[in-house]
Amino acid sequence: MTTAVRTPGKLGLDPALVRRARELAARAGRPVVDLARSHTTVAVERATLRLAGLNGADPEGIPWANRLVDAVRDQVGLEHGVCLPVWEALRSGEYRDLTDLAARAATRTVPFRVPEGDAAVRSEAAARTAVGRGIARIDERRREREELVRRWGNPKGPWIYLIVATGDIHEDIRQAQAAAQGGADVIAVIRSTGQSLLDYVPDGATREGYAGTYATQENFRLMRAALDETSAELGRYVRLTNYASGLCMPEIAALAGLERLDMMLNDSMYGILFRDINPVRTFVDQRFSRQLHARAGIVINTGEDNYLTTADAVDAAHTVTASQLLNEYFAKEAGLADGQLGLGHAFEIDPAVPDSFRLELAHALLARELFPDAPLKWMPPTRHMTGDVFHGYLLNGFFNLAGALTEQSILLVGMMTEAVVTPFLSDRDLALRNIRYVLDAAGGLAEDFHPAPDGLIARRAGQVLGEAIDLLEDIRERGLLDAIAAGTFGGMRRTAEGGRGADGVVARAAGYRNPAIDLLETT
């Protein structure tokens, strides 16, 4: 991503404090990583089968991956992972392939057992070969992206990120191509409301969804192919984004890698806070999905912006910073590079607050300086957008200006119809012209923008960093899971035992095997 030459330290942050903040985040996060390494989930196991080539669904639309994992779990549990019993069955039975095995397992006619000794070694090796093919495919898609970016080029300046969401993948394609032609660099296909709570990934191309379109492998493929066509026409690589979140986070991450998606929403805590998904489930799923994203060269987008939709954007500014530091720690632990960390934040301060724009600049610049090499994702106002679309258009202009001044890397295009209707075609066009005007008029203004060392912006940034450090101290002492239960982030209280999908979490036995994790960890 191209950004102007940045003068380091516009805010004069104390490097010792910044180091301290990172260190605290690592210490707060480590116990959660240990938890992730000692558990598996039904979704991690299903994703592993998908990497091994198990796709498709039964006539009821239940994916074979679900059928097979459920059958294994019923008979022998998942403590050893799904691979050992599945490849043991494949090696010793008369099954054509994984799909055939899944179909027969669904009728409960396959006796599963966890192999031991030499049999375990052989089954694991067979699983490793199959899963390795999926990972090789992800590698291939990554190389393909690199080649296309070389051929067609990256956008100049920040990436302009625009959402389409019609519910119908074919309609989405029309809108996405129009948006790309209108100047969008990144197209996000927002998911159908409620998909995050489905414990399976729907199959095939879909034409019905609520406020969004289902994430399916076929929908991914169709949209990526359409955007490749448009990219070639425009001479600019148009990126595709979807959501690796919810109960199927690892599977969607796998499908994204296989279908060459470019960015994925993948926050460490979003599902816990805003979808009431069990915290342990989320952290286990998240680690595996991030390992896949790391391998696939996918940029993740974190969801700190969401905190500010439920908590006050001034009072809770430090929770965004603390969460960004935690997200960074978890991401790097899973193998993601700085250039893959689209840490999120948002322009959500009440416009009635005096100096709201200066405070926004302070928060945005703080993020920029804390994470100089991360492609930060800057989210437009939602909470204070009203039905007054004219005022909303002005707010979005200020949002774009703040993005330019503080060199945000990914600008989500704000819609004046936010909270009113799904955007009209013309609303998108107007929004793109808003951003284009600001970038053309003031895209280089960061060069001239040096907040006074003792001014409100610098003081406010220092204050937020200080509060974030205090919060991280507290989180480290009481534990991240307890902090989440106490409502630290977004004002949402979620207990470690509560939430959806808790029954899909399984503690690993000593003999747990997952060749996908082994392959991903050795890279």
Next chain:
Amino acid sequence: MITAPDLDLDLPTLPRTATTVRPYGDTTDDGMVQVSFTLPVPHGPLADGAALQLARKMGIDRPLLVHSKPIGRDFSFFVVYGPVVHEVDLDEIEVVEREYPLLTAKEANSAVSERLGRKLVVLGACIGTDAHTVGIDAILNIKGFAGEKGLEYYKELKVLNLGAQVSVPELVRRARVEGADAVLVSQVVTQRDAHLTNVKELAAELRAEFAEHERPLLVVGGPRFDPGTAAELGADRVFGRGTTPSDVASYLVHALTGAELTG
């Protein structure tokens, strides 16, 4: 640039009564409105002509096409100004007037303690798949909305906010367990009228679960709801855009304590 239309010439003449109004642009009764829309027609004279004709059909008598721009190859966007021929008679408008006095938090609290003799239990949630808790939070959270504190601030109200994406059966179950006097639901983001379906489902479930005299009051809110549709939805009250916590608290006190207080 927009030039001001010659408005003193042949304005449509319509019957006038004292309660009749027309839009106000910059002069009484000029009838001026602005509209914008997109047509799936490539930009050009045909598209412009189509836009003007649509504006006339919408009742804009002499439309001014002040802006016309292509969107991609297949669409054109227009901004139209002009005087609309219609007028409205205020006497014919039906609105849901607040039939109860607006109470302060203190008044609401004393009404509850005097007339109910116990705390009034309010259960709030975003139902269906909507994860946008902005609405219910504005009404319930102590922080409140529009300078008013939310219902959690009222010491005689016991408020339970279940948050986002609560299923209808779960909400009904909790209403039973908590002994809710009122169930408040908000829906913000909605597509294909899902907000209406969800509320109807909830209303039906509440009626199935509770006898009529013990059924909690169902109060619905959100920017997409029309306050006149309570009966159609099976709700006891529907609040639209701009509702504040004291509107809701005053209604609850009125409906649940039978208080005909003077505000």
